[in-house]
Amino acid sequence: MLEIKNLHVDLEEEEKTILKGVNLTVDAGSVHAIMGPNGSGKSTLSYVLSGRDGYEVTEGSAALDGEDILEMEPEERASAGLFLAFQYPVEIPGVGNMTFLRTAVNAQRKARGEDEMSATDFLKLIRAKAKDLKIDADMLKRPVNVGFSGGEKKRNEILQMAMLEPKMCILDETDSGLDVDAMKLVSDGVNALRDAGRAFLVITHYQRLLDHIKPDVVHIMADGRIVKSGGPELAMEVEKNGYSDLLSEVA
Numbered sequence: 001m002l003e004i005k006n007l008h009v010d011l012e013e014e015e016k017t018i019l020k021g022v023n024l025t026v027d028a029g030s031v032h033a034i035m036g037p038n039g040s041g042k043s044t045l046s047y048v049l050s051g052r053d054g055y056e057v058t059e060g061s062a063a064l065d066g067e068d069i070l071e072m073e074p075e076e077r078a079s080a081g082l083f084l085a086f087q088y089p090v091e092i093p094g095v096g097n098m099t100f101l102r103t104a105v106n107a108q109r110k111a112r113g114e115d116e117m118s119a120t121d122f123l124k125l126i127r128a129k130a131k132d133l134k135i136d137a138d139m140l141k142r143p144v145n146v147g148f149s150g151g152e153k154k155r156n157e158i159l160q161m162a163m164l165e166p167k168m169c170i171l172d173e174t175d176s177g178l179d180v181d182a183m184k185l186v187s188d189g190v191n192a193l194r195d196a197g198r199a200f201l202v203i204t205h206y207q208r209l210l211d212h213i214k215p216d217v218v219h220i221m222a223d224g225r226i227v228k229s230g231g232p233e234l235a236m237e238v239e240k241n242g243y244s245d246l247l248s249e250v251a
């Protein structure tokens with residue numbers, strides 16, 4: 001589903017290398033988690049995959065379903081099935097949440113040569129998905145993320161994901177700022193989308209999210225590289241001992 005090879009990324013604005021040779025293969029149907037200390041490049045990886053400005057790929061490749069995505073525009077990557085739930089969801093004043101989602105859903109359908117979803121079908125679908133995530137009707141009418149609490153913003157990211165039904169879902173610290181109940185809602189939302197044709201890359205600091213969203217593979221990222229990969233037990237080890245033991249062992 002996702003194949004990243006030897007990915008090197010610099011900042012465009014200043015001379016700084018952030019990713020220093022990331023290798024990662026995520027198969028369809030699987031859930032991979034990425035953990036790692038602050039500043040190790042986890043968000044940068046998610047930004048570069050989704051096509052955010054400001055980064056320069058100096059070496060390596062990234063393919064979605066065998067297709068090189070690094071040359072695509074962000075919206076082309078989205079239409080190809082890539083989705084990123086932001087660590088810091090963006091507020092969009094003046095754009096209603098529902099309007100935003102309807103536009104996004106229909107843009108993707110159009111890009112795939114499918115018909116627009118009717119207003120009635122869309123409304124039915126979004127109401128059902130919002131209900132699952134305990135997002136009330138009022139939040140659907142308000143401008144995207146404006147005045148939402150931290151937890152509401154994160155749940156709204158999952159609502160977007162549920163509506164767009166992407167193939168490759170990247171969640172960047174979606175659990176941070178969530179209380180236990182919200183974490184359960186978000187995890188249930190993710191688990192409901194687990195499917196043989198879909199894959200997840202879950203970036204998180206905490207084992208507790210991975211209690212709910214059981215990963216197949218856990219990777220540790222440090223200083224712009226994936227330095228260790230293993231099963232769920234790796235997340236337990238991090239939770240118990242922190243990163244320093246593990247990183248000095250790798251070094």
Ligand code: ADP
Nearest residue numbers: 011018036037038039040041042043044045054
């Ligand atoms: P993580 O998500 O693992 O905490 P990030 O990808 O956010 O790490 O950041 C990796 C490193 O790159 C950090 O040292 C961060 O300060 C730096 N960095 C990322 N983007 C920028 C930017 N636009 N300008 C300056 N430094 C940046």
Ligand code: MG
Nearest residue numbers: 037038039043
């Ligand atoms: Mg961070």
Ligand code: MG
Nearest residue numbers: 042043044087
């Ligand atoms: Mg980050």
